[in-house]
Amino acid sequence: MEQQQWVLSSPTLGIVFVGASFVIFYLIGWYSQKRAKIATDYWTAGRSIGAVTNGLGMASSYMSLATFMGVTALILNLKVPFVYMWIQFSLSIPLITLWYGAPLRRLGAFTPAQFVRERYGLSTSYITVLFMILVMVMYALGQMIGVAKVFEMLFGFNYSISLICGGALIVGYVTIGGMYGTSYNAAFQMILMGIAFVIPLGAIMKAMGGTGWYFPPLLYSDMVPAMLEAVPDFFDMKYGFKWYLALIPCFTIGAMGLPHLGMRVYTASNLKSARNAMFWFTFFCGIVFSATYTMGFSGVFFQATSGQAIAPTDFDKITLILNSVYNPAWVLAFVIAGAIAAGLSTISANLMAIGAMIAQDIIATIKPNLPDKTMKIIGYAAIAGGGAASILIALDPPTFLVVSILWAFGLAGVTVAPAAILGVWWKPANRYGAFTSILVSGLVYILVSPYIFPDIVISTGLQAKVGMSGSLFCVPLSFFLLTTVSMITERIPSLMMRIPVEQDKMLVDKVHGWSEYSDERYNSTTAGIIIAAVSLFFCIYAVLPGGWA
Template identity: 60%
Template sequence: MEDQLWQLSNPVIGIIFVVATFALFYIVGWVSNRASKSVEDLYAAGGGVGPITNGLAMASTYMSLATFLGVTGLILNLQAPFILLWIQMILAIPLITIIYGTSLRRMGAFSPTHFVRERYGVSASIIAALFMILVSIMYALGQMIGIAVTFETLLGIPYMTGLIIGGLLIVGYVTIGGMSGATNNAAIQMVIIALMFIVPLGAIMKAMGGTGWYFPPLLYADMVPAMLEAMPTFFDYQYSSKWYFALIPAFTIGALGLPHLAMRIYTASSLKSARQAMVWFALVLGLVFSATYAMGFAGVFYTQTEGVAISQADADKLTIILNLVYNPEWVTALVIAGAISAGLSTLSGNLLAIGALISQDIVTTLKPNLTNSMKVKLGYFSIAGGGVASVLLAINPPDFLVVSILWAFGLAGVTNAPLILMGVWWKEANRFGAIAASVVAGGLYVVVSPFVFPSIVISGHGLTDGMGISGAMLAVPLSFLLLIVVSYITNRMPSLQSKLSTAEDHKLVERIHGWTDVNPARYNSRFGAAIISIICIGVAVWAIMPWNL
């Protein structure tokens, strides 16, 4: 079975479904975005999206092709309890809303880098924007890889051909739709993703003999005895406590810094609407994430009980493989359409974030006198450019498509999240601390990843380093520590006082929290900053100690 070609024998019906899917998304995107006249319309949909649509769009943007393909492939090869990873990641958008989303929306920002510019100055915001462009491109890279894999399976064409076809279709779709089109499409895509993932999974579980097939996300328990007989170690926590702890800085804090997630908060019609959207987000995302783990479970169950070997090169196709084995081909075609929908929803968020970062947070910051029409045109060109860059990077992809996505989480947690969290909740945070945190910690995170200097790593375990788990455990606490210590010291250096805007910073912090007065003691705890610093030192030291996986 190592040489099995996992693809549709008759791709015609699959092509029909995929063409219909793309046609629907293009039409919705064009109709939704045709009234866009400003950058606020392009990137924040005019701030008029309702809670149900926004909640579904948030979940769809976060879902990504990693849900359909990448994570199930990792479960197949690692048997890691990825439910813990999902728990860390699903916390992100509720925490964004609670911790800083409301404050930034009250401020009138429609991107996290906008806040960095107002809080820390132009230089810090441009550095943050450059890192966030890298984050968004690496996140988009995983989606492009997944799109190429699905086209490869659907049409039986080479990976490179699938990449070019899929890439061109997606870049055109996102560029035409803008945030209005992306949001309306993402809500539709979320419904497609849920149905095309969970319903076929139920059929697979029923064919395997499972009695809980009618609710796959949770009711696969009756298959557990057979799984344990075939593979007794599947549910073992095979990694050290350090590995699981490292998921927090890599994925929870990392997700707090992802620009395309935070942008969804700013599309809400009101603060109340943004909070209500969280309920829909958590409900739908929890349902599909649970089903993802069940799909990985079913994949391992299939290989172990049937004696089938799926090569590492085909691991990312596990969801499609199970459908090819247990369901009619027309069902597999629908699943492929769902997978493409997952990739489209996340890619749209990534590319819109890239467009906002380049056009608004870099070019417009340096050239503030650009006309509104020129800003909008620049935004479209930036979105298309980000798509082309992700296609080029996908030519030589990592072994697992999810690796680049998870690495991007860590980089966001190192370079973006500390600046926002401390900037919102600690008045002493200043531009010198922000720049030091981004440049030093961000540079360290890149250096210790196996993508740049393979011999300089933290854990020595390829996948752990590649996913950014070990690098984030070191660089995220270092980023917080640098921001706190450098800010505290420079705030007390008389020679630097003329380069700081302390009074304005304090007013901004008070305003974004809803206060009309300025209280020097409010949001200015030295004790809290000291506790955070001590914790960060402890975690960073633990990170550089030997990793016993």
């Protein structure tokens, strides 16, 4: 089969749609940021965002181009039903709120690193911030790659020019808007990407002969017999048990450690609003996540039955390609605008997290009395610097844009989530255990990925590249180190005299809303031993040979 060159034949419509959307995004950002009266408002939107807007914003930040383009590419490449991933993804945001998002909201923190600083001290927060910045840069990297590929198809530019032009537009838009602009823009972008993804997909399914085209997220099932005839092994379980088990530490726990998602909890007007946002998040994500699987399904069916070959480098464009084949040009132009909105929504959240961590979690702790104007300038510079770093790294991208995003999920699950979870729910967790677990497990996770030392890996292939094998080992390692080091150092008086133990423990009761302190709450040594034993079991299990393929 001859491979096609996939570009928009007449870019005028695309330019109109994309240009109009950017004008709207900039206007929303410019108008919204005027409400930021002080520097902290820039990062928290004055804690004034309502439940529906927050739910839309969470869904928008969460799905991004990883959903719109990246996962569909993996389905096309691997011929595997990625529906298993969505189970893990859909659990994570409610857990962020129910498990530690609401307690941190009571503390008044607006980044996870701020909680780490209050709970475990400055040294631990600094190392946490460095890992979190790496997480956000890698997450934004995938979005930048996706935006560049969309610009490639829209304008016919080469990849590098598309990357620089698209990236510069996005960084400018994020810098102007702050968290006010990011929140309201993300809500609008979620609506735009949902419509641009789901409705054209119905037309694609109808053109392919599907009778369930009127609700693509679920009613693609009537196409299953034709799919089994064209691709008999599509629904086979192609990987071993470890592959599926690794979804939990990589994606569920990993998502709980993503700072740009946790920050959404801190923009809520109150705890009730934060919890109500979970309903809307689940609703919007459920529709678009399910439709993503249908889009990947349709892409596999198209390549198997159409006689047209798609080059692996174009797999990320399958959503755009299907629309170019089956829908009118104006629909494709609208879908391109939706894809850019998907990238914008997450890049903006990524860069806001980078800016908040540098400005509030590093600079503000070193120079606490800087004026608001100076802090805003530092924030602008941090956002621009994070965007520039993502653009530079994206000049030499991985084959699939989603690889860097999923790897970032794993690193967040290794470094941030265990410290936050145990810090909220287990009083014996102390700064020695937290510092050791974050530093050691974070470095090990990086080392066992194939990017530093290709021969030092736990598994091979996709599992190693997206961080799944590393997270199956390193997330339990982080829990094991945190619990064991904390329990050991707790019994060394000379060490414990150097830290405010009682203050750290009282903080736990405070974040749970208790008015009076009780040493009995959240203070079980038995729980720590059980966590350490279970974690050690999974560490050993992860490094045993076999079980991945």
